[in-house]
Amino acid sequence: MKIPLIDLKKQYRSIKEEVNEAVLQVLESGSFILGENAEALEEEFAYFCKVKYAVGVASGTDALELSLRALGIGQGDKVITTPFTFIATTEAIGQVGATPIFVDINPETYNIDPKKITEYLLGITNLQRQAIKAIIPVHLYGQPCDMDRLIKIAKDYNLRIVEDCAQAVGSEYKGEKVGSFGDTGCFSFFPSKNLGAYGDGGMIVTNDEKVAQRLRMLRVHGSKDKYHHISEGRNSRLDELQAAILRVKLRHLNNWNESRRKNAAAYNENLGKENLNGKVILPRELMGAKHTYHLYVVRVKDRDRLRNFLESNDVQTGVHYPLPLHLQEVNKNLGYNRGDFPTSELISDEIISLPMYPELDKVAISYISDLISNFLKERR
Ligand SMILES: *Cc1c(COP(=O)(O)O)cnc(C)c1O
Numbered sequence: 001m002k003i004p005l006i007d008l009k010k011q012y013r014s015i016k017e018e019v020n021e022a023v024l025q026v027l028e029s030g031s032f033i034l035g036e037n038a039e040a041l042e043e044e045f046a047y048f049c050k051v052k053y054a055v056g057v058a059s060g061t062d063a064l065e066l067s068l069r070a071l072g073i074g075q076g077d078k079v080i081t082t083p084f085t086f087i088a089t090t091e092a093i094g095q096v097g098a099t100p101i102f103v104d105i106n107p108e109t110y111n112i113d114p115k116k117i118t119e120y121l122l123g124i125t126n127l128q129r130q131a132i133k134a135i136i137p138v139h140l141y142g143q144p145c146d147m148d149r150l151i152k153i154a155k156d157y158n159l160r161i162v163e164d165c166a167q168a169v170g171s172e173y174k175g176e177k178v179g180s181f182g183d184t185g186c187f188s189f190f191p192s193k194n195l196g197a198y199g200d201g202g203m204i205v206t207n208d209e210k211v212a213q214r215l216r217m218l219r220v221h222g223s224k225d226k227y228h229h230i231s232e233g234r235n236s237r238l239d240e241l242q243a244a245i246l247r248v249k250l251r252h253l254n255n256w257n258e259s260r261r262k263n264a265a266a267y268n269e270n271l272g273k274e275n276l277n278g279k280v281i282l283p284r285e286l287m288g289a290k291h292t293y294h295l296y297v298v299r300v301k302d303r304d305r306l307r308n309f310l311e312s313n314d315v316q317t318g319v320h321y322p323l324p325l326h327l328q329e330v331n332k333n334l335g336y337n338r339g340d341f342p343t344s345e346l347i348s349d350e351i352i353s354l355p356m357y358p359e360l361d362k363v364a365i366s367y368i369s370d371l372i373s374n375f376l377k378e379r380r
Contacts (some may be wrong), residue, residue, distance in 0.1 A: 056238030060188025064092035270369030
């Protein structure tokens with residue numbers, strides 16, 4: 001039995017007829033960029049997130065960058081975020097000329113720790129505080145951030161919130177979808193994400209009409225009417241093929257996310273028994289939150305050896321992510337050092353992502369869990 005970390009072929013086979021038909025319709029239509037499918041997807045996606053506006057763009061990275069631009073964040077500004085995320089989060093900050101400020105994560109949720117943000121803000125001068133314009137919380141692995149506390153901080157310090165929802169489409173905090181809390185919410189349709197296209201794509205959601213209008217201009221070279229350019233812009237558009245595929249897939253998303261939650265529960269049950277207590281740390285859901293398990297991540301001391309052992313038994317795993325962003329070479333100029341964010345550093349060394357996708361079956365989960373149990377029992 002060979003078990004991949006994620007299986008996109010299985011999913012395609014389960015929706016093949018619907019997808020093929022949608023793709024053929026686009027090919028026949030002769031309309032390929034920001035046409036009726038992109039428009040319909042925006043409406044359907046806004047409805048799904050229960051927000052007023054959704055704006056399709058070319059990727060999740062662009063969604064973050066254009067959000068910052070639309071909110072007027074740029075040269076000389078600072079943005080608070082987590083060092084425990086994918087590089088795109090800080091790339092977007094750098095792209096607009098702003099600088100990231102890292103704050104360490106909560107050791108149970110792996111998301112940015114609101115308490116540490118407050119500590120940081122209380123420890124700097126007024127002048128330093130004035131340069132800080134926004135927070136980018138990342139709902140990592142599909143686990144929602146503690147939005148009540150982040151919103152309180154944002155209000156107290158007059159900060160914008162740009163939610164990085166790339167891994168968390170459909171995740172909920174106190175009954176509301178992530179993306180609907182911030183000034184904007186940014187989604188990625190990279191193929192491996194919970195709602196994945198068959199190419200690149202992204203979406204920004206917002207309840208602010210002005211921000212939505214600015215985003216609609218930014219993505220098409222700063223123009224409102226064709227060939228009349230009001231501001232600096234970009235080319236960051238969603239194409240019709242991706243939009244048509246995503247419309248089909250959005251109809252299945254709730255079921256798929258439920259399957260992911262069931263799979264996570266099955267892993268939790270298998271790995272939670274057998275006296276492995278302490279040797280494997282299972283994911284914990286934030287109170288009041290609904291996690292959608294883009295990734296199912298556990299912590300073990302002997303991570304690399306467990307990975308090799310699973311690999312040799314045909315189980316593919318991943319590490320998301322092995323090196324926190326404050327230690328990445330590209331961020332060297334920010335001046336951070338090892339030891340600055342101990343929780344992120346510790347957790348990066350111990351995490352392992354196990355196979356997770358909606359179509360993963362119980363037999364596979366038992367097989368993987370048994371392998372892990374056997375490995376950990378032998379290392380008393
Ligand atoms: C995937 C991802 C992005 C970027 O999305 P792309 O569509 O690949 O540009 C941003 N942030 C996080 C946390 C991601 O996982």
